[in-house]
Amino acid sequence: MLKRVIRAVLILGALLTAAWALGLFTSHAEICAKNPDTGQKECATYNIALVALWHVGEFLNYYGVAVSALATVAIAAFTYTLYRVTGRQARLTLAGIRLAQNEFVSTFRPKMAIRSIMIANIGPGKPISIDFGIFNVGESTAHIRRRNATILIHRGTLPPRPPYNASKTIPEKVQVVCGGSIRETASTNSLATSEQVTSLASYQADLYLIGYVHFVDDADTPRECAFCRKWDPEKNRFRRLDPVDSDYEYEDYG
Numbered sequence: 056m057l058k059r060v061i062r063a064v065l066i067l068g069a070l071l072t073a074a075w076a077l078g079l080f081t082s083h084a085e086i087c088a089k090n091p092d093t094g095q096k097e098c099a100t101y102n103i104a105l106v107a108l109w110h111v112g113e114f115l116n117y118y119g120v121a122v123s124a125l126a127t128v129a130i131a132a133f134t135y136t137l138y139r140v141t142g143r144q145a146r147l148t149l150a151g152i153r154l155a156q157n158e159f160v161s162t163f164r165p166k167m168a169i170r171s172i173m174i175a176n177i178g179p180g181k182p183i184s185i186d187f188g189i190f191n192v193g194e195s196t197a198h199i200r201r202r203n204a205t206i207l208i209h210r211g212t213l214p215p216r217p218p219y220n221a222s223k224t225i226p227e228k229v230q231v232v233c234g235g236s237i238r239e240t241a242s243t244n245s246l247a248t249s250e251q252v253t254s255l256a257s258y259q260a261d262l263y264l265i266g267y268v269h270f271v272d273d274a275d276t277p278r279e280c281a282f283c284r285k286w287d288p289e290k291n292r293f294r295r296l297d298p299v300d301s302d303y304e305y306e307d308y309g
Contacts, residue, residue: 165197165233166306167268169282172293175240179249184242185264191231197270199229204241204266208251210259217265217281217303220244241266255288262286264293265303280306
């Protein structure tokens with residue numbers, strides 16, 4: 056736009072210069088006025104440019120306040136337009152930053168894993184308790200919103216829907232950075248009986264640790280993982296089901 060204005064001014068200047076050189080108009084002219092004393096018409100030769108400047112100055116002298124007011128209005132309008140354009144640009148820049156952040160988090164997302172599971176107590180007359188760790192094995196921070204860890208003693212095939220114990224849901228918010236972890240302890244509500252301990256040790260019943268972790272990433276995208284581990288009394292280890300039951304163990308990372 057500025058280049059067009061400069062080009063137009065240069066072209067106009069060139070045309071005026073050419074017209075003056077060709078004598079199409081003169082730089083001086085007679086200006087006549089009636090003498091109030093004699094009543095005669097009197098003429099004198101003046102420079103057209105100087106006369107024009109004198110009239111412009113006279114106009115500004117009489118109407119300076121109005122011109123200043125118009126200039127102030129023009130400046131105010133320009134300032135408001137600049138404010139709107141700047142505000143819009145700031146919003147677009149912020150939107151671009153958020154989009155880039157969301158794309159980054161979507162690519163380098165957090166992932167939760169359950170590891171280091173061990174029996175804390177399995178004696179009769181006490182609640183069965185299991186210690187385990189929740190690890191962030193992803194590439195960005197995870198913000199845990201709630202989690203559940205339920206100890207299940209069961210025989211035979213697991214029910215279609217995981218029987219999570221609602222009283223074991225922890226709504227506490229926890230932040231786990233990339234490579235970080237938190238330790239948790241799950242326990243039964245009732246005391247273990249001698250019969251239960253014996254049946255677990257003799258493989259007549261199975262001991263499971265089931266649960267889920269609901270969390271969000273830095274872009275507030277909800278994600279969830281569920282886990283199911285079965286205790287092997289002989290090796291005193293918790294292992295994944297083989298084959299994995301997708302109703303009990305999944306990684307919904309979005």
